[in-house]
Amino acid sequence: TVPVLSDGSFTRAHFVERWTSGMPVVVSNVDRRLQGRWHPEELSHDYGSEKVFPVDCETNEAVKKPWKAKEFFEYLQNPDVNKPVMKLKDWPPSKSFRTTFSDLFDGFLRSIPPSCQDIARVDGKFNLAAHYAKNGNTPDLGLKMYIATGSKEHGDRHGTTRLHLDVTDAINLLPWCADRKSAAAVWHIFDANCAGDLRQFLHDTHPNLRSCDPIHSQCVYLSDDMLASLASQYGVRPWIIHQRYGQTVFIPAGCAHQVRNLQSAIKVACDFVSIQNLDRTLALLGEQRAHRLYNQGPEDVLQVHTLLWYAWLSTRSSNNVADQFDMDCSGGESIIWVSWTITDLITYLQTTTTCRAVSTRTQSHPMRPRHPCAPLYVQGFTL
Template identity: 30%
Template sequence: MVDEQRTEIDIEASIRGLMPTYVKLQQAECHPDERMFCNNCRTSIVDLHRNCPSCSYDLCLKCCRDVRTGELFRSNSAVEIRYEDRGKDYLHAGQVDDTNTTLRKAACREDSTDNYLYCPTSRDIREGDVEHFQKHWVKGEPVIVRDVLEFTSGLSWEPMVMWRALREKTKSRAGFEHFAVKAIDCLDWCEVEINIHQFFRGYTDGRAHSNYWPEMLKLKDWPPANAFEERLPRHGAEFISALPFQEYTDPRYGILNLAVKLPKNILKPDMGPKTYIAYGLAQELGRGDSVTKLHCDMSDAKEENASNSVIFSDADLHAKDGYLDNRELVPDISGQPAWKKKPSGKLCGSHGSASQDEYVERGSDGIDRVGSGEMMADEKPSVSGQGTESISAEDGALWDIFRREDSEKLQAYLRKHCREFRHLHCCPIDKVVHPIHDQIFYLTLEHKRKLKEEFGIEPWTFVQKLGEAVFIPAGCAHQVRNLKSCIKVALDFVSPENVDECIRLTEEFRDLPQDHRAKEDKLEVKKMMVHATSKAVEKLQKYRSRGGEQTEEEAEEDGEDDGSGAAAEQDRR
């Protein structure tokens, strides 16, 4: 960044015919509640930039460089992707159980030392295990923390309890029970409006379409406001108190969370907490599954499974003939559509025992594998008859997290097979801008088998249980499928180990088309770095000027930074 600034000052000096030291820079006006972005690439502006005095158009230094090299408009072309709504008829047409160890097996990569994920308990962390976490975190490996609810007050996270708590905080409760929310229907990925009480009833009792096909609904970022702790204060306090590795995750006092270093008078990015409430089903349907599609977060993230609920326990669900339209599927080399093939390969997983054609498959190597692959069009899926008895009460969601170094191969596979995937209105995917940032793909068991067969890569695959927290490093593409109805609470943070990856992602997002969903620089990690560095230098200078002694105010401030302030506040609560 410093080199870019020096180059731009030299160019400005050359334009004015001055020495660089004589160039006087004008101070830009920026209000505390305002964010400065480059009007071309939408990257946040931290320091030097160019500004048009007539129209207030701001341009970052990298775009200035692109102007001079003639590459400024390379990312400006809008990409329009249209999906045709073909109606309701068209819409319906491994893991070894290592929960008792320090580690959990999540992959079967040959000649690899990262097949196991670090999986401590909350009790382990309280006894001091940050160094062990850091050894895995610095290598870009996910971490699973078990039993995070063990030391909480036991506040219920069931949706009806949260709903009643929200009603208590709402000033006017008139008509609240008739309040409608917008949820995502995972069958066609379109928004549907549903009464909030009906949505929560469907969470526990289940819902189905008119032909008995399971109706999978998702409610993102609920309650619909940034101030989660204001709308649900007791749940917010409970969540903060249960955070593992609070040096990194605490949104107020985390000493290793760069997002905390932003001054109080600056508009801050929304880092959470946020809740995601979604239905789920153990069987992989292949269409209409309750999933979070493959994507990559700009920052580090932590997701906790706070509640599970079994749905469709007694329902006899079945599919229409013609569930998959053969004419739209690309056949493989043998000429057989992909949905007629049974899965094979060595994908690791963990679960209880089950027969081979049930939800959990046992391979010849004795490893249980999650899923039964795409089903035949004339099969009639029944939850009670598809091996879901092997799903325990604690199992909540199936995770696939890819290594950063496998990103290019993963993207190549998705571009090659994009027509085999479906998105809006269940239409085949015709155009791909960025296979990961578009968030339009979900890799089924069959696709994961083909990915390993063709490109030699596989994700870490594991089942997240009730009360487990998953830490996802920035830059790791991941996807999730709910095995049951789940409530997850997510929180973003920026760790020093992954700040370089956050910057790399910012540059990657910068090159996306102007109208892309991931284009905007919402994190502003460069601004975080500037303030974090400035704060560290300021403290160091004061510390040295006093011969290594701290004032009472500085000691109190450091006490807040190291998390003791958060603990004291929690004790008061």
């Protein structure tokens, strides 16, 4: 079970301490500052004419003919328990959330707890992705909405979101559900260090997935029976979170997770790149690249080496900003140390003339002591 923090009752240091541990974090009462028109009727009024392609959560296939958003929002409020759970994934799918839903975008940013805004906001100074050049090809890390029906009657065979993991950290807010008195969604989040055992278990139970990565393929939802078998055979147990209205879930990079709606709900999520999980983000790049090459996986939208380059330029170009970063030590990791780590990585990038996978350690800079968290392993990092 993951302890729930109440917005306004914890300090930044308290949040960072928990975040550095690699555990997910849950914060309640963020709805106190939430602004925007998040109710399905309001979304239907504002965007009802948009064409959408709902996905059947049992087959994971989208409908052939588009629905109007108004139709989907009507179904969201009056779902048929005899029909499959339906969802809108990554809405809007191709347009910028900031452009399409500017008011909701601003409302979401204001809802992020003040104690972690500089880490999780898209413009937070400790969000490495925020340092991307404004005229660069900035990666789209969200926001995105995930809207789905759901009910306890459908059982636990098919989740709303199947098991997967992300190379970035994520923040997920629940701004609307049909019944505020009850939990809206159940999350199963696995420690990033358990990914190997989790893959082996999935290969054992799903022979058809042995030729691919069973987590990156996003083909499986672990039922309660499967979770029990996983625990008995490998000793692997997930953190279980019952997300309610007005709660935000922070998911660390590399933590495999799945979600099942217990009722109709709207969730909105955004990715970010924190200092605390930077080593894990880098280590996951090789996995994602291999999956793209052999299984036609999604393209690399993060462009992490470019992202780190801009973060390095940003922290080195302003003494004032660098001083602020150096004064803030997040679990022993100041951003100046991260800047030097990036310096080492950039030096490697500049001196490497061939494209190859590498496994390297950060080198001690002659002008600074070696950081206690070093060495930082960059495993499977492919240029």
